[in-house]
Amino acid sequence: MDFYAELQSFSDSPKDNDEASPQQSIDVVPGGNVASWIGLGWEANGAITAIEGEDGSKGEADFGYFPVPGKTADQLGHVFLGGSNLAINQRAGNPEAAEEWLTLATSQEWAQKFVDAQNGGVVPNRTDVTASPEAGSFAEAMVASADVGFLPPLTTGWANVETVPNPIKELMTKSLNGDDYASAAEAADAEITTRINRE
Numbered sequence: 083m084d085f086y087a088e089l090q091s092f093s094d095s096p097k098d099n100d101e102a103s104p105q106q107s108i109d110v111v112p113g114g115n116v117a118s119w120i121g122l123g124w125e126a127n128g129a130i131t132a133i134e135g136e137d138g139s140k141g142e143a144d145f146g147y148f149p150v151p152g153k154t155a156d157q158l159g160h161v162f163l164g165g166s167n168l169a170i171n172q173r174a175g176n177p178e179a180a181e182e183w184l185t186l187a188t189s190q191e192w193a194q195k196f197v198d199a200q201n202g203g204v205v206p207n208r209t210d211v212t213a214s215p216e217a218g219s220f221a222e223a224m225v226a227s228a229d230v231g232f233l234p235p236l237t238t239g240w241a242n243v244e245t246v247p248n249p250i251k252e253l254m255t256k257s258l259n260g261d262d263y264a265s266a267a268e269a270a271d272a273e274i275t276t277r278i279n280r281e
Contacts, residue, residue: 083257083267085153090258097258100251108132120150123220147223163231169241197221239278249273 107125112132133143150159170180193208215221253270
């Protein structure tokens with residue numbers, strides 16, 4: 083978190099602002115005052131469209147892609163291999179169809195399609211998926227980052243952690259604002275433990 087706070091100190095971004103407002107890819111990056119940013123494949127494509135226009139008539143977006151760097155030049159940064167949760171709502175009108183869809187969505191065949199997707203691909207939820215990305219592409223950077231990434235705890239209770247107010251985001255904000263990290267982390271850890279173990 084000290085390293086994260088050091089990185090944030092080079093930014094004009096508010097310390098207590100969620101990344102969703104404003105949208106960095108379509109509202110901030112196209113302004114031309116951002117040298118580099120951390121984003122996902124679809125965000126990069128959103129920035130390209132915002133810069134070039136739907137038909138490419140507004141100009142050219144000149145992006146290069148690289149994995150999140152580590153604290154030293156010889157290592158990559160450890161990224162969070164998480165994202166949207168796949169689940170069947172308890173009140174689903176057709177739980178059998180939902181289960182069938184989940185089976186398809188998490189299959190090797192569809193995981194491979196997700197990785198190969200034209201919009202930059204996503205990190206697969208399986209280890210039997212192959213990826214041969216084009217050199218210099220976003221997908222190449224994504225694959226390199228995935229090799230040193232970490233998964234959230236593999237428990238259904240993790241969904242409770244990501245709900246608002248998110249204790250991880252709150253911890254990050256407290257750290258950026260100079261709060262005592264040890265006590266803030268202890269409180270966040272207790273809240274995360276409670277949420278993970280909640281039904």
